[in-house]
Amino acid sequence: xxxxxxxxxxxxxxxxxxxxxxxxxxxxxxxxxxxxxxxxxxxxxxxxxxxxxxxxxxxxxxxxxxxxxxxxxxxxxxxxxxxxxxxxxxxxxxxxxxxxxxxxxxxxxxxxxxxxxxxxxxxxxxxxxxxxxxxxxxxxxxxxxxxxxxxxxxxxxxxxxxxxxxxxxxxxxxxxxxxxxxxxxxxxxxxxxxxxxxxxxxxxxxxxxxxxxxxxxxxxxxxxxxxxxxxxxxxxxxxxxxxxxxxxxxxxxxxxxxxxxx
Amino acid sequence: xxxxxxxxxxxxxxxxxxxxxxxxxxxxxxxxxxxxxxxxxxxxxxxxxxxxxxxxxxxxxxxxxxxxxxxxxxxxxxxxxxxxxxxxxxxxxxxxxxxxxxxxxxxxxxxxxxxxxxxxxxxxxxxxxxxxxxxxxxxxxxxxxxxxxxxxxxxxxxxxxxxxxxxxxxxxxxxxxxxxxxxxxxxxxxxxxxxxxxxxxxxxxxxxxxxxxxxxxxxxxxxxxxxxxxxxx
Numbered sequence: 001x002x003x004x005x006x007x008x009x010x011x012x013x014x015x016x017x018x019x020x021x022x023x024x025x026x027x028x029x030x031x032x033x034x035x036x037x038x039x040x041x042x043x044x045x046x047x048x049x050x051x052x053x054x055x056x057x058x059x060x061x062x063x064x065x066x067x068x069x070x071x072x073x074x075x076x077x078x079x080x081x082x083x084x085x086x087x088x089x090x091x092x093x094x095x096x097x098x099x100x101x102x103x104x105x106x107x108x109x110x111x112x113x114x115x116x117x118x119x120x121x122x123x124x125x126x127x128x129x130x131x132x133x134x135x136x137x138x139x140x141x142x143x144x145x146x147x148x149x150x151x152x153x154x155x156x157x158x159x160x161x162x163x164x165x166x167x168x169x170x171x172x173x174x175x176x177x178x179x180x181x182x183x184x185x186x187x188x189x190x191x192x193x194x195x196x197x198x199x200x201x202x203x204x205x206x207x208x209x210x211x212x213x214x215x216x217x218x219x220x221x222x223x224x225x226x227x228x229x230x231x232x233x234x235x236x237x238x239x240x241x242x243x244x245x246x247x248x249x250x251x252x253x254x255x256x257x258x259x260x261x262x
Numbered sequence: 263x264x265x266x267x268x269x270x271x272x273x274x275x276x277x278x279x280x281x282x283x284x285x286x287x288x289x290x291x292x293x294x295x296x297x298x299x300x301x302x303x304x305x306x307x308x309x310x311x312x313x314x315x316x317x318x319x320x321x322x323x324x325x326x327x328x329x330x331x332x333x334x335x336x337x338x339x340x341x342x343x344x345x346x347x348x349x350x351x352x353x354x355x356x357x358x359x360x361x362x363x364x365x366x367x368x369x370x371x372x373x374x375x376x377x378x379x380x381x382x383x384x385x386x387x388x389x390x391x392x393x394x395x396x397x398x399x400x401x402x403x404x405x406x407x408x409x410x411x412x413x414x415x416x417x418x419x420x421x422x423x424x425x426x427x428x429x430x431x432x433x434x435x436x437x438x439x440x441x442x443x444x445x446x447x448x449x450x451x452x453x454x455x456x457x458x459x460x461x462x463x464x465x466x467x468x469x470x471x472x473x474x475x476x477x478x479x480x481x482x483x484x485x486x487x488x489x490x491x492x493x494x495x
Contacts, residue, residue, distance in 0.1 A: 037335055038300050039335060039336050039338050039384060039385075040336075043335065043382070050289075054333070060341065077344060079334075079344050081331075081378065081380055082308075082376070083290070083304065084287065084289060086289065090346070090378075092345070133334040133344065135333055135334075138287045138289050138290075139289065140289065171338060172338060
């Protein structure tokens, strides 16, 4: 792929981008569709511009971990499907997929978004475990924000399956009971390119960045996870500006999410 | 106890509702979405592009590779572990065999055309949906094709020959056979044939005749989908 790094940097000085957006605008459309998979307990397809990500929630009953015997668990996995970009190849997950999964996971886990105690069925014996699988359908940049939005929307739309008298799960029947979601964290990643802050980068812009910072925050603006990426450092002043911008953009995404799920 | 009424109320020769769309993945050279009942397949075609490692290259013509994969949340039971497994690898192989007879890659020596199919939700008939989606995606990518490939499953449930079995029919408590079929549209040649279960030779031939009729409907949808794709541009 040919990256117009110099042009991106020059345009940024004038507050412009290759696709005509301002530095802090999201691409359009932002679409959030739920229940796209009847086999998942919760599922969504999120589109930001031409970037499309799906998330599916599967629930299972497992033995709790020894150190948290009265709690269920959560796990997030991400697959960068070779279907979604000429740059992805079949095989074990690459670093990019691992980071995407872990950063999305921490945003939700560290906010204590799900009341894990309420997932416990029988202390030390049985508890619900929540697995979110994120898959890319078309990667045209900013998988971090799309993945976070998809993960939260999938959690919000998930319904517990019916449990039979013998304790087995009837995955084909769903109850109307939702997950015990007590907070709704969303992650926004801000990119620094030629000294300017960018929201919702395209792939070309991602390849031109000096540094990035992912900020996960809940409805109240409490930050639950951070991840700095990129080769260049950030100053405290940068971080302060990035947090302000990320919190503002999280509010915007939250409004979009609530509109779509209404 | 003969099978007189299908579990979902369909007629014996009736397919589940189908939907399709081409050009749904902008990054890909060609792509398609194909839905039959509650089974959904997304297909993306990348190539012709260079093939590495080089020993896989064919100096006479390009190579068609298929990659079939169910998303981790797409099974009707527990989560499926991501990554390839023996089933997915075998289906990938039979998919390539089903599509190869119609694609002409003689103009692309040493190159590869990759077809990736992902299923977000499944209710039987996944390899057939994958092939029908892949054929649309290949045409969308402008890969030279001599014919179209259409695919659907037929079979026999407790004595009745039926088209497009759903999961509850595959799992019906009686003698059942499931026969995924792919056929070229013009030459009416079979490029995919598998069978699980039990069936008499007479019923097998009856089922294949039913497949031939049913596949006309798949073809009509594939053709309409591609027409819509290129008339809108």
